[in-house]
Amino acid sequence: MSRASSSSARPLTLTEELEKLEQSITLTLQEIDHNFSRAHRIVTSSILPIVDQYADHSKAVWEGSKFWKQFFEASANVSLSGVEEREEDEDQSYTQSHQDASTYAESSRPADETMNEESSQQHYVDDSLLEDGDMSGSTPRAPHTKTLFSDAPRTADMSSPYEDLKREYKGDSYEQDDDTQILPTTPGAQSRNPDMSMTPESSPFDPTQYVPSNATQRLNQDPLLHRVLDKNYRIQATPLTARRENKKESKTPSKKPSWRDNGSSPMSSPPEAAPQLRAEIFSSPVRKQYNAPRTPGVSVQTPAKGKAKEVMPKFSKKDEISWESDSDEDAEGVYRELGMSPPKTIQFNLPQSRLLQTPAREASQRIVKDLLTTAGAGFDDSDELDSPSMVRMSNDLEDSF
Amino acid sequence: MESPHEHQQNLLLSRIITNVEKLNEAIMLLNKSLQDINIQNMNVELVAQMFKNYQSNVLFHLEGKPNVISESTSNLANVY
Numbered sequence: 001m002s003r004a005s006s007s008s009a010r011p012l013t014l015t016e017e018l019e020k021l022e023q024s025i026t027l028t029l030q031e032i033d034h035n036f037s038r039a040h041r042i043v044t045s046s047i048l049p050i051v052d053q054y055a056d057h058s059k060a061v062w063e064g065s066k067f068w069k070q071f072f073e074a075s076a077n078v079s080l081s082g083v084e085e086r087e088e089d090e091d092q093s094y095t096q097s098h099q100d101a102s103t104y105a106e107s108s109r110p111a112d113e114t115m116n117e118e119s120s121q122q123h124y125v126d127d128s129l130l131e132d133g134d135m136s137g138s139t140p141r142a143p144h145t146k147t148l149f150s151d152a153p154r155t156a157d158m159s160s161p162y163e164d165l166k167r168e169y170k171g172d173s174y175e176q177d178d179d180t181q182i183l184p185t186t187p188g189a190q191s192r193n194p195d196m197s198m199t200p201e202s203s204p205f206d207p208t209q210y211v212p213s214n215a216t217q218r219l220n221q222d223p224l225l226h227r228v229l230d231k232n233y234r235i236q237a238t239p240l241t242a243r244r245e246n247k248k249e250s251k252t253p254s255k256k257p258s259w260r261d262n263g264s265s266p267m268s269s270p271p272e273a274a275p276q277l278r279a280e281i282f283s284s285p286v287r288k289q290y291n292a293p294r295t296p297g298v299s300v301q302t303p304a305k306g307k308a309k310e311v312m313p314k315f316s317k318k319d320e321i322s323w324e325s326d327s328d329e330d331a332e333g334v335y336r337e338l339g340m341s342p343p344k345t346i347q348f349n350l351p352q353s354r355l356l357q358t359p360a361r362e363a364s365q366r367i368v369k370d371l372l373t374t375a376g377a378g379f380d381d382s383d384e385l386d387s388p389s390m391v392r393m394s395n396d397l398e399d400s401f
Numbered sequence: 402m403e404s405p406h407e408h409q410q411n412l413l414l415s416r417i418i419t420n421v422e423k424l425n426e427a428i429m430l431l432n433k434s435l436q437d438i439n440i441q442n443m444n445v446e447l448v449a450q451m452f453k454n455y456q457s458n459v460l461f462h463l464e465g466k467p468n469v470i471s472e473s474t475s476n477l478a479n480v481y
Contacts, residue, residue: 047431058445
């Protein structure tokens with residue numbers, strides 16, 4: 001009987017266990033449901049209003065500090081703005097391709113690295129001996145740090161992209177440690193690296209070096225401000241007088257800010273933007289017009305830079321185009337591309353309507369002003385009303401030629 | 402032949418799904434607002450960093466002129 005009772009009790013316990021399991025499953029599901037609903041309630045009832053309040057307060061803070069941003073921007077002659085990178089897919093593909101390339105290069109790599117290390121150690125002794133006397137040893141040191149620098153992120157890529165992230169989060173002390181680690185080895189391989197570049201093994205390794213150098217150059221233009229999840233927020237500093245072509249470059253994907261210094265202050269960008277301004281000033285047609293009278297015989301077709309033969313056939317076409325266009329800025333752009341001084345004698349072929357738009361009007365005003373000042377009379381604003389008549393008179397004179 | 406437990410669990414799962422959808426929407430709203438706030442605060446941070454740099458520049462400039470500092474502090478001491 002006991003066996004029968006036990007045999008009859010076993011299936012009961014199985015069904016009971018099944019029932020128990022089902023009940024526990026439903027209880028867990030209820031708990032999960034309750035937790036989710038509570039989370040939703042918390043988010044909607046308590047967090048979202050606080051976040052809205054925070055948004056209002058931060059907006060008020062921004063309203064208060066807007067004046068100072070404009071003040072600093074006006075003083076530095078740039079416009080700063082935080083830019084969100086939106087090319088995440090390209091970014092990922094870029095890193096993947098870069099990793100592939102690095103693995104490809106890495107397959108042929110270890111022998112080179114060992115040789116580099118050996119040569120670095122050997123040459124480090126030599127350089128320490130030559131440190132005082134030889135000045136040529138100190139100048140190539142800088143470019144070699146770059147090459148080793150570009151070596152460092154590649155090995156970091158090989159390890160994991162997460163370590164890159166972590167390094168960027170940790171920021172600059174880590175990178176400075178890298179510098180200090182790399183720098184003693186830099187003088188060593190610097191003279192050996194050109195020899196290594198002559199070997200065929202290093203030729204597939206060069207393009208992989210070229211890619212991160214591009215990335216660092218782009219990063220020099222836009223320092224990284226924040227990195228939130230997949231998005232990079234950068235500071236975009238555009239000079240106020242410069243053109244907006246830099247915007248595209250600022251949104252190009254760039255992953256590794258290996259150049260960043262301590263603090264990564266956003267003010268490191270405006271000094272880089274300043275040379276662009278100067279370059280545009282020096283290439284502006286004003287200076288070329290100033291240069292033009294120095295060579296009066298060839299003033300129409302003097303290129304500002306030495307490549308006369310290449311530019312000469314293009315110049316006649318672009319010349320006509322530029323003078324057919326009405327705006328002066330287009331003509332300036334064409335001349336800036338060509339690197340030439342604008343022509344001087346072409347005014348005689350123009351109709352009167354375009355002559356009124358050419359600088360002859362300003363020139364006539366200046367002539368009138370100079371004449372009046374030399375005659376002793378002041379140049380009033382009322383004289384500007386007479387200037388079109390003067391221009392017309394000059395046009396008549398030019399037409400008489 | 403459907404067990405009552407299964408029926409109840411199905412109901413519970415559908416409830417959970419709807420709750421998760423609601424929570425997802427709420428969190429997306431939260432993310433969006435936080436992103437806007439971040440973008441706004443980036444400008445504030447820019448201003449703060451510019452002021453910081455300006456302060457360091459001013460300090461550097463004043464450290465180069467210790468006489469001026471001493472004179473100004475002495476003047477201030479005289480004023481007060």
